[in-house]
Amino acid sequence: MPKVRLALAQTNPVVGDIGANTDQAFEAVKSAAENGANLVLFGEMAITGYPIEDLAARESFIMAAASAVTTLATRLEHAGFGKIAVVIGHPALAPERDSHGWAIAQNCASVLLGGKITGTYAKHHLPNYSVFDEYRIFVPGNDLLSFEFQGLKFSTLICEDIWQSGGPVAQLADSKTDVVLVLNGSPFEIDKDDKRQQLVRELAVNNTAAVAYVNLVGGQDDLVFDGDSLLVDAAGKLIGRAKQFETDLIVFDIESKNKIEMVGEPRISKNDDNEQVWNALVLCLRDYVNKNGFKSVVLGLSGGIDSAVCASIAADAIGAERVFGVSMPSRYSSKHSRSDAEDLADRIGLHFRTEPIESMVNAFESQLGLDGIAAENLQARMRGVILMGLSNAEGHLTLTTGNKTELAVGYSTIYGDSVGGFAPIKDVEKTLVWELAKWRNEFATANGQTPPIPENSITKPPSAELRPDQTDQDSLPEYELLDDLLDNYVEKRLGRDEIVALGFDAEIVDRIIGLVDRAEWKRRQGAIGPKITGMAFGRDRRLPITNRSHK
Amino acid sequence: MPKVRLALAQTNPVVGDIGANTDQAFEAVKSAAENGANLVLFGEMAITGYPIEDLAARESFIMAAASAVTTLATRLEHAGFGKIAVVIGHPALAPERDSHGWAIAQNCASVLLGGKITGTYAKHHLPNYSVFDEYRIFVPGNDLLSFEFQGLKFSTLICEDIWQSGGPVAQLADSKTDVVLVLNGSPFEIDKDDKRQQLVRELAVNNTAAVAYVNLVGGQDDLVFDGDSLLVDAAGKLIGRAKQFETDLIVFDIESKNKIEMVGEPRISKNDDNEQVWNALVLCLRDYVNKNGFKSVVLGLSGGIDSAVCASIAADAIGAERVFGVSMPSRYSSKHSRSDAEDLADRIGLHFRTEPIESMVNAFESQLGLDGIAAENLQARMRGVILMGLSNAEGHLTLTTGNKTELAVGYSTIYGDSVGGFAPIKDVEKTLVWELAKWRNEFATANGQTPPIPENSITKPPSAELRPDQTDQDSLPEYELLDDLLDNYVEKRLGRDEIVALGFDAEIVDRIIGLVDRAEWKRRQGAIGPKITGMAFGRDRRLPITNRSHK
Numbered sequence A, B: 001m002p003k004v005r006l007a008l009a010q011t012n013p014v015v016g017d018i019g020a021n022t023d024q025a026f027e028a029v030k031s032a033a034e035n036g037a038n039l040v041l042f043g044e045m046a047i048t049g050y051p052i053e054d055l056a057a058r059e060s061f062i063m064a065a066a067s068a069v070t071t072l073a074t075r076l077e078h079a080g081f082g083k084i085a086v087v088i089g090h091p092a093l094a095p096e097r098d099s100h101g102w103a104i105a106q107n108c109a110s111v112l113l114g115g116k117i118t119g120t121y122a123k124h125h126l127p128n129y130s131v132f133d134e135y136r137i138f139v140p141g142n143d144l145l146s147f148e149f150q151g152l153k154f155s156t157l158i159c160e161d162i163w164q165s166g167g168p169v170a171q172l173a174d175s176k177t178d179v180v181l182v183l184n185g186s187p188f189e190i191d192k193d194d195k196r197q198q199l200v201r202e203l204a205v206n207n208t209a210a211v212a213y214v215n216l217v218g219g220q221d222d223l224v225f226d227g228d229s230l231l232v233d234a235a236g237k238l239i240g241r242a243k244q245f246e247t248d249l250i251v252f253d254i255e256s257k258n259k260i261e262m263v264g265e266p267r268i269s270k271n272d273d274n275e276q277v278w279n280a281l282v283l284c285l286r287d288y289v290n291k292n293g294f295k296s297v298v299l300g301l302s303g304g305i306d307s308a309v310c311a312s313i314a315a316d317a318i319g320a321e322r323v324f325g326v327s328m329p330s331r332y333s334s335k336h337s338r339s340d341a342e343d344l345a346d347r348i349g350l351h352f353r354t355e356p357i358e359s360m361v362n363a364f365e366s367q368l369g370l371d372g373i374a375a376e377n378l379q380a381r382m383r384g385v386i387l388m389g390l391s392n393a394e395g396h397l398t399l400t401t402g403n404k405t406e407l408a409v410g411y412s413t414i415y416g417d418s419v420g421g422f423a424p425i426k427d428v429e430k431t432l433v434w435e436l437a438k439w440r441n442e443f444a445t446a447n448g449q450t451p452p453i454p455e456n457s458i459t460k461p462p463s464a465e466l467r468p469d470q471t472d473q474d475s476l477p478e479y480e481l482l483d484d485l486l487d488n489y490v491e492k493r494l495g496r497d498e499i500v501a502l503g504f505d506a507e508i509v510d511r512i513i514g515l516v517d518r519a520e521w522k523r524r525q526g527a528i529g530p531k532i533t534g535m536a537f538g539r540d541r542r543l544p545i546t547n548r549s550h551k
Helices: A018-034 A053-057 A060-082 A169-172 A192-207 A273-291 A305-318 A336-348 A358-370 A370-393 A404-409 A432-445 A455-459 A481-489 A494-499 A506-525 B018-034 B055-056 B061-082 B168-172 B192-207 B273-291 B305-318 B336-347 B356-370 B372-394 B406-410 B432-446 B455-459 B477-493 B496-501 B508-526
Strands: A003-009 A040-041 A085-093 A104-111 A116-122 A145-149 A152-158 A180-183 A210-215 A217-220 A223-226 A230-232 A238-241 A248-256 A259-263 A295-302 A323-327 A351-354 B005-008 B039-041 B085-093 B104-114 B116-122 B147-150 B153-160 B179-184 B210-215 B219-220 B223-226 B231-232 B238-241 B248-255 B260-262 B297-300 B325-327 B349-356
Touching: A003 A018, A003 A210, A018 A040, A018 A060, A018 A085, A018 A248, A053 A060, A060 A085, A060 A104, A060 A116, A085 A180, A085 B477, A104 A145, A104 A152, A116 A145, A116 A152, A116 A259, A145 B260, A152 A169, A169 A506, A180 A192, A192 A210, A192 A230, A210 A481, A217 A273, A223 A273, A238 A248, A238 A259, A248 B085, A248 B496, A259 B349, A273 A305, A273 A432, A295 A370, A305 A323, A305 A336, A305 A432, A305 A455, A305 B231, A323 A336, A323 A370, A358 A370, A358 B356, A358 B372, A370 B356, A370 B372, A404 A432, A404 A481, A432 A455, A432 A481, A481 A494, A481 A506, A494 A506, A494 B061, B005 B018, B018 B039, B018 B061, B018 B085, B018 B248, B055 B061, B055 B336, B061 B085, B061 B104, B061 B116, B061 B219, B085 B153, B085 B179, B104 B147, B116 B147, B116 B153, B153 B168, B192 B210, B210 B336, B219 B273, B223 B273, B238 B248, B238 B260, B273 B305, B273 B432, B297 B305, B297 B372, B305 B325, B305 B336, B305 B432, B325 B336, B325 B372, B336 B349, B336 B455, B336 B477, B356 B372, B406 B432, B406 B477, B406 B508, B432 B477, B477 B508, B496 B508
Parallel strands: A003 A040, A040 A085, A152 A180, A180 A210, A295 A323, A323 A351, B005 B039, B039 B085, B153 B179, B179 B210, B297 B325, B325 B349
Antiparallel strands: A003 A248, A085 A104, A104 A116, A145 A152, A210 A230, A217 A223, A230 A238, A248 A259, B005 B248, B085 B104, B104 B116, B147 B153, B210 B231, B219 B223, B231 B238, B248 B260
8 A cells, every 4th residue: 555646646637717617626526435535736827817918917816816715625624525635736825015106916736635725835936937927927936845744744836946046946855755746837849848858857856856747737928837747756757747738637656756656557658749739729729719708710721831721720620510611712812722722622521602802892993993012912911801790790709810920020911811810820930830730641541541732732732822923922931931031030039140140141141131120010000911810839939029230 | 516416318229120220229328428427327117118018938038038138239439439327228138037937037227337337227016006017027136236337326226116114125225325216117197297206205305326217218009108207406406307298308417416407497397188188199199100110090080079189199290191081971960070070180180981881781780680789780891891991901090089988888880980990189188188179279270270170079979870859968878977877886896885985886897897897898708899999097097897696
């Protein structure tokens, strides 16, 4: 008989929905109890969802969250689970407000036992870089929380605490902790899973303690929490990990910090990068649609690669029967743009309709007499109005199909192809869009399904088809080069001279930087897309702001 | 002969334009020299503008800014100003990066003398609440910088340092400082000028030192820096203040910390609140237009109060000859909506044209057959497409005329009346829109000008005119009540029960909270306006995020 049977509860909370999240936690404890567990660990802020943004500054919300934890303790006791120790994340009012009165809450983990809260830890390191804004909304805590349970010593930490040195981590060394319990809200990034595992192993080895790491799972606006909770023993050996991109409950028998076994089949391996990225995009869209209560999505199908990939993600996320595709041909639309769109719809099995834009374009042109870029934008806007009209009339969430590359260089029309509430591939550069399309088709073939994306949409030269014989490369360099440059300028934040020093042609560097800065200017005029919600891989959420004199 | 003649240089830098800002600083020192000054104090980040947002994470940008300060020192020396001490704000690379590598810079003030940088101070308290995000991008400094000059002792602080206790302010007490030099980027808020003066006086009295407080001036996206630089002596007495909402250079003779005189006419009094708010809105729009290089603005004129106030602000900001108004009547437009719009255009003298939307609405309706809200939104979107078509064809910046109240409750159409790059009254609640309209007309009358806003636009019941005989109060409560409730829910962040406890009717509270939360949901669908740039009074920039279970 092991001393402790520990369950890692990888739940998918909805930000703000305290009632449903608490129910979810109760069900997870029940399920853990059925598996014989006597200790259950949840993720960061499992009671409120994460991130709660400025809800943290709303006192009534924080009090409701803290009160839900007390109620959960009582409810567990009444249901006969009072002997199970539960460690769960939630916000609580800080003992003292900071002087400007904005941050009033702490990011906490409480221990529930015997119908009561027996201890509470407050996160010390508050991340405030990249996608995180915690220093803005939380007051830091300072002390490690340790407790004895069934003859073993446990200590709690929250997420960023293990990514920084100092603070409670430094207190671990002398604490004689057997198992460190870490609650996390750690968003998916490409290759981040390897970093996390490395970090957890180091924490274990440096403190000679086992480490149980629970992450949330689920999409929340721009973020995807990928789960992948794991446990390593005091020697740093990976004992088992939970599923990625799904809710899960995994159970371990702990005899001592060096003697731990996973109950059931241990999962150790991971999917390849493209599959992980695809699953992240699918989960992000699914949870945005379902958590916000939308029944269906609508998107324009141009026959091109971007809309094909978006439709395919949507069908994987919520089922083809909830996806509505609209082909909106103009006088400049090629024959293949219509046939490729239809082919896509057939392959996926989504709802399909055709709404030509000619008569609307004519009505505007005869009154306003626009030409050049203004006339090109007009066509895109007619399509935007059609999609939003269908959204308003039939209740669909509108999807925007623009990719990260075209958003960065301003290759889209505001209130045109950029309309919509969610942009599935807004953080996916064009070269990765192609790669994912090929991966998804190969995956289908390997699994005996019809490849969703028409081969022609993958191989034909990309075009906006807003004037005769237009292709993207009339105004943009080849996408491989473009994505490489954008990575250096936007993601790595290198300056013009630094990029040229890497061996890029100075003229092209100047041209691309000019496009990015000009795109920002056009956003300021209202001429290309505003920032809207969509998947972001924990990378730079903001494009550079206008930067006239310095490149 | 006083020991020191101090000039407070209240400049209006452009974010990112290091070259132009440095030129501006040079010219200010030259002008100070012509006034006999031997010490010149600038505002926070005068070299780069403020806030620099994520430009702070771009190493090449920070190095360019630091290098501009060195160059400025040399240039001043070569121009014969080497004996003038100059204290100016700029970013510089931090001695050590923080562990996540995001914040690499410090928010600094350097002393320039004899062609060299003789000392540099790094801001200690980094505000990260409300409109501020400094903890995200800067590494804090720790030590007070003091220097002797002409027999007096000076110490430097930056902005937030004086709003918080501890840090370098605590070091002031023992420093024997005669004059504290405070560099600020302090955005305008209603009544903030009184708070600032109080704070500066307390700083002076508590440390028995005179305090020179220089603020930036100018609009930068959502923010307006209002200038209003000031100087108090060691007894806390206000000796003089600079202009509000304009660049300025004021000069003081300092014999000792207790004996200071302003050179020229001291300005002590302030304008009333409505005039300050109006001037802030005007400056914000003017600088957005000019700093981003727009030649003109275009906006829809409905005959209603919101578009009338926006047009009037625009004309005050950039001159009526740069303002283009468009009346876009539909089948539901009343006669007065056209005549009031024309009357407004005549009074202000702006460019005016009429573009009926009937034929475009018909083209869409005959193809899509929309009704209800979808048909109402369609009309607003035809107007949006017309404005953006004119913007693209003629190069205007499009103004969005929505007010804070309707944005909060979702009373607008995304891609319709919400199109545009700048929203002049997005942070002005409806009741304040009326108050400002009346104030502006009275101000005109008092100054012998034509009141710009037609009386009928002020007095008639507000209506969107998207269906027959519609008024705002068909779907919204009276605006006085609505604004009062929104202030409690959005600004003061009170919960449902707290608001009811204030004496509001529970049913109305639930209805309004439902509207606000529903508006956030509609934003998620893409059904009402995304966040766009416009004036914010340093209050809550974000509306509450979706909050299903908790009210």
